[in-house]
Amino acid sequence: MNPTLEIFSQGAEIVTGQTVDTNAAWLSEHAVNMGLTVTRHTAVGDKLDDLIALLREISIRADCCICTGGLGPTSDDLTAEAVAKAFDLPLEYDAVAFEQIKRFFTLRNREMPDSNRKQAMFPKGAERIDNAWGTAPGFSLQAGRCWFAFVPGVPTEMRHLFLESIQPALASRFLLHPDKLVTIRTLGIGESDIQQRIGAIEIPDHVQLGFRASPDDVQTKLLFPQNYPEAAMTALVDKVAAALGAHVFAIDGLGWASGDLVFTVGQLMAAGKHTLAVVETASQGLLAAKCLGAQWLLESRYQQSLEKLGQSLAIALNADDLPSSAQAIASEIYQTGSAEFVLVQLYSGDDKTFHDKDQAIILYNMLLTGDGSHQTTHSVAGPIERKQNQATLLALDLLRRYLQHKEF
Amino acid sequence: MNPTLEIFSQGAEIVTGQTVDTNAAWLSEHAVNMGLTVTRHTAVGDKLDDLIALLREISIRADCCICTGGLGPTSDDLTAEAVAKAFDLPLEYDAVAFEQIKRFFTLRNREMPDSNRKQAMFPKGAERIDNAWGTAPGFSLQAGRCWFAFVPGVPTEMRHLFLESIQPALASRFLLHPDKLVTIRTLGIGESDIQQRIGAIEIPDHVQLGFRASPDDVQTKLLFPQNYPEAAMTALVDKVAAALGAHVFAIDGLGWASGDLVFTVGQLMAAGKHTLAVVETASQGLLAAKCLGAQWLLESRYQQSLEKLGQSLAIALNADDLPSSAQAIASEIYQTGSAEFVLVQLYSGDDKTFHDKDQAIILYNMLLTGDGSHQTTHSVAGPIERKQNQATLLALDLLRRYLQHKEF
Known part of the structure; x- marks a missing residue:
């Protein structure tokens, strides 16, 4: 069993639909490629009780969780406070974080507003995640079953912090066995026709077969476990692709660049x-x-x-x-x-x-x-x-x- | 207190990050405009136990819930089954739904595969949501505290079904007090220019001013409380629009049809x-x-x-x-x-x-x-x-x- 990961997005702008949550998809794709199983995305607004309830739920349910948003300086940025309350931890002042925040403003020739001081307060036991890309440092901590990482919701900052800090931390904390996903992309043939055409092909039990119809193609997906023999994988993909004939315009996941039509x-x-x-x-x-x-x-x-x-x-x-x-x-x-x-x-x-x-x-x-x-x-x-x-x-x-x- | 709504998106493609969940944002925006309070978005993959657990959670927590996805004909489309299991309801065959599904294929000169029959099975007590835009009808039902509506995840189908069936159903089920949102849409002028141009206009305390830049326009938003006098509202909107001059190409929310450029x-x-x-x-x-x-x-x-x-x-x-x-x-x-x-x-x-x-x-x-x-x-x-x-x-x-x- 792969470790499970949940994505948790905080922000009124997400819950009210003013912003499409692209962070969740980006993080999930990277997590899946590392060998984690993403089980849930949840978004809630800036309500302290909702945040506390959700953090407690996740701490029981998942092995790890990446949370975006709620780390800013304003009164609706409640993440650190919610974590402190959810897991009964005092908030502590982090002098290094405070210097980083101050430095961000100095570099831009701007005075640091007082409100930014709260971005240097972390729940006791948290590890700081340095952020060279914006004002707010992130932090991580273990609570119950779950290792949490909290990062800003600004996509550029979030992506940097994930790639530079969270990804390595996850890789060292968990023993990961990434699966291999092969996607056969077709046009001019429907999902049910595909199922009929490949119905006679024997798919081994530990290979997952899935389908996805989008406006631009229909995808047949084969998910192979990590140690599946390369030759057997290629043979199965070839068999499925052959059954779909010239409808196949691309195959993703076999090592070469591919994309849409x-x-x-x-x-x-x-x-x-x-x-x-x-x-x-x-x-x-x-x-x-x-x-x-x-x-x-x-x-x-x-x-x-x-x-x-x-x-x-x-x-x-x-x-x-x-x-x-x-x-x-x-x-x-x-x-x-x-x-x-x-x-x-x-x-x-x-x-x-x-x-x-x-x-x-x-x-x-x-x-x-x-x-x-x-x-x-x-x-x-x-x-x-x-x-x-x-x-x-x-x-x-x-x-x-x-x-x-x-x-x- | 406004009634609370949750959005629930089903699909491996969302949880694994292959698809950005734009449905959740679209639905939330429309629900908020109607006067509902959106409290959570949740996405889970195609796992029966996860779906059942989530449906039960929501049935206790929210007044209503819109669920997208999982209504297709294939083996990973589990929504109806999950609803049946979560709330202990038998699945029943709906002859009208079956005729609609068959008709969809007939119109396209295609034979209906056997697998599509399962799209005509609904949990006992569900009301069918007719879908003239695709093969899968949706359905709605009350479970515990929550009124659920289930629709396909294909955005065009989802949008039609929301506007034609779900929105009227919500409006008749709940006593809603929507705030009034007026959006002034402009092109060729940036957010900071707009702020400067309208800086001298006095915005009353209980009117919320906001901005949103998208690839297709920049929107200046004025959110008025429900009982704000019509004449005062129009006067303020006129003042703001006049300051933005010929950059304004449309104003949403004043009662006439408007849209993008x-x-x-x-x-x-x-x-x-x-x-x-x-x-x-x-x-x-x-x-x-x-x-x-x-x-x-x-x-x-x-x-x-x-x-x-x-x-x-x-x-x-x-x-x-x-x-x-x-x-x-x-x-x-x-x-x-x-x-x-x-x-x-x-x-x-x-x-x-x-x-x-x-x-x-x-x-x-x-x-x-x-x-x-x-x-x-x-x-x-x-x-x-x-x-x-x-x-x-x-x-x-x-x-x-x-x-x-x-x-x-």
Whole structure:
């Protein structure tokens, strides 16, 4: 069993929803990679009784806990006081911490307000966590079953203190056996289809299989225990990936850099020194925008009406025959532009269908390259946001399939 | 005392830090605006015992709770089972839910896998929350002190179900006394500038003033107690808005529909039955993509190189003279296209400057309309994501200023 870790975030701004708690995710990801099992995130506001109750709960429940926030100089920064009350410890003045706080202000040519003195008060027995990145030092202490580390909620300070102080402390306190997570990322196939395709593959008991559907992909996750043999791991991943075929666009966790579909396409385009021109309809600029700063994307155009698109290119298009229209558009852009590939993304379905979440549009993608044209067709329903996002991804995926497999 | 609400997020992807829990913040903000006091956020993974323990805790501690996630078809979706176990209720088959799930697949021309059947099983006594936005219906039930609502974790689905079902249910179950929050949304002006501009305005003691900077705007927030006189409230808001001048693009909370900059522009364009063509450079398709499904956006084009843009339009452009280049591009598109307005967004700064977060690019926007051309210039630094987002917003803001004030 891995040691368990909880994340505890303090602050009215989090509990009232004014700030999204990105600290919890960042800390969890790092903790999981070290071999800790993160069991809970909890956020509470700046209420002393809530803080005390939560600290006591966690001290019984978890092996360790990282707490962010509540270390500032103002009256709603209550962490040290709450810890003192929760575990019946007096607050003691730390002269070194006080000098650090004073120095922070001196370096910035500012006078230290009196209120900052309270940041040098720690519960008896706490170890100071020096903070070169802000005014508030953190501290750690053991209470009941749990080793607690308290750090400021400012993300930059928190990250530095975690990497420099907390991570080494955790590594020396606990015997950690990090698991190995492999994530197989797919597009154009649903969670239940994936389960059916891989149903016949035997997954050993101590390997955890999981799924995750996001707007941008569906992920099949295999979590291997630390000492799982490398060859067996690779063999199992290969088997699962093979069952999912060309839907797989990336595999994370096998040692090489990987990322989302745009990242994969970007790698492939850059590796082959390819260039691209895009014509977007349903995706309405989203495709170009997703390829943020991509050198290989030379141009893109969006036109609401196929008729107007034809006029602006001075070619005749037929809305009832998307393949021949796409071919005509692609040829025109190919001849007049300078890009090596032309990707044309059309759809059928009137405006009402496009906006109606209960109706599906048919997406027609064509990729024109030096060795001919390649196409895919998909039916996509859902809210317009989903249709536009899928239009973007499925068009890019046609390009990815061409570059990766020449398979469609 | 306001009723207390807790947010409970289920999912390994949250607890392990792979997903930042944006649902909790969104729900909290909406709940606080309704007059609820949010006391805790908790996230746990897909472990049945953890879920059961947490549900029982909350059922004693809070007046209501919104739970996201764990309603999917796979084996790690455990919410209904956990609720049943926590409160000793049998799971019952809901024929209506089953029909809805089947219909979702039928509409998409897909066969429903057997595994989806479990999404139609609810704990006895639960009320179904219909979900027209995805496969999984939600449900609500009273357990102990707490009224629970369970919805999928997919943000679009969660938001729809909250607004359409949960919000009205909360409003009818609890006697709520919401404070009144007015938010003045601005673009092109920083937090400290705002503070200086409104520094001389007297804010009554029981009105809370706050600020919030996001990538898309800077918000000045005025929180009025429930019984604050309407006329005094309007007078104060007017005074603050007047001090911020044409930077104000929307005011939320005064009873009329308002939203972000894109929403404001959309309203203005639709009201005047205007149409627009866009040429993007720095924003790279992001402008078109932000105007999701806008009927008034007829076309947009992105070209990486100004030279190529000139070639494709068959006009000569001078990279050292953005105003005359913008004028030439706008005139050409105005003459050959059918849009009433043409918005051209150019920038100066080489590729290195564009990608370097420590260097600024100069954004030059021109809007060509029936009554002439209007322009703005801005210097924007920061990571490329910020530059592209600001390029998008500042170009749209030129259009907004023209439509709202004819002031630039």
